[in-house]
């Protein structure tokens with residue numbers, strides 16, 4: 582199977598590196614196409630993938646094509662791709678807010694998967710939600726899922742509304758976690774801890790809490806109930822967050838990202 586990644590940026594390279602570990606294809610069958618001469622040169626020097634600067638040379642013979650350019654570059658890319666694609670190929674779009682219909686309108690191909698990845702894919706801990714056009718067969722979808730899973734895990738969703746919704750939860754979600762971490766780091770600094778100690782305190786607190794969560798069936802709410810005793814220190818912090826409607830504000834933020842993803846899809 583020949584896989585082509587279009588766009589050797591953050592996501593494209595992350596997927597290329599992940600997929601090169603897949604048993605479905607060897608490194609030598611993974612092709613990358615980009616328009617940036619500097620990127621092409623440095624990728625060629627590294628020698629890990631077949632790097633192309635012309636779509637004519639790599640697109641027609643590809644079985645699965647990952648599209649990882651910024652959404653605002655998609656229209657000019659689609660124009661260049663149009664005469665080189667065929668109806669047997671599977672297109673996997675990682676672009677936020679670009680709908681299946683938009684891709685179909687531009688490329689006139691039947692088999693498209695729309696996927697929403699997230700940043701931890703860089704360290705093999707990503708989560709990708711995906712959905713597809715009806716012409717993608719079950720077997721083809723399993724192959725795509727295997728490739729997506731090389732960067733972490735994935736969930737199949739029934740329609741694109743859930744792709745936009747997962748943008749609000751997992752796509753943009755790492756930034757919410759970083760926001761929380763930054764807030765705790767700043768609190769630690771204010772309390773007098775050094776940069777290093779603040780980082781150790783915050784990082785291990787997050788890592789430890791996630792590990793506890795993953796190793797049990799208990800909800801975060803139950804963990805809070807376990808650690809927050811009446812009149813104690815943790816309860817004081819939780820009461821402060823509840824008084825300030827922090828939970829509602831976080832949910833509002835997730836909906837803001839969801840709504841923005843829906844809006845972006847309508848403008849394409």
Ligand SMILES: NC(=O)c1ccc[n+]([C@@H]2O[C@H](COP(=O)([O-])OP(=O)(O)OC[C@H]3O[C@@H](n4cnc5c(N)ncnc54)[C@H](OP(=O)(O)O)[C@@H]3O)[C@@H](O)[C@H]2O)c1
Nearest residue numbers: 588589590591592615616617649650651652654658676677
């Ligand atoms: N980064 C994330 O966390 C994240 C999360 C979810 C979804 N996504 C989606 O992933 C996609 C890629 O994002 P990114 O952050 O990886 O972008 P990026 O780092 O800018 O990478 C895109 C690459 O594609 C190249 N490119 C532009 N036009 C091209 C064309 N016509 N043909 C081939 N290559 C072209 C760009 O070159 P130039 O630099 O020269 O323009 C760049 O090397 C986006 O659509 C985004 O919505 C990203």
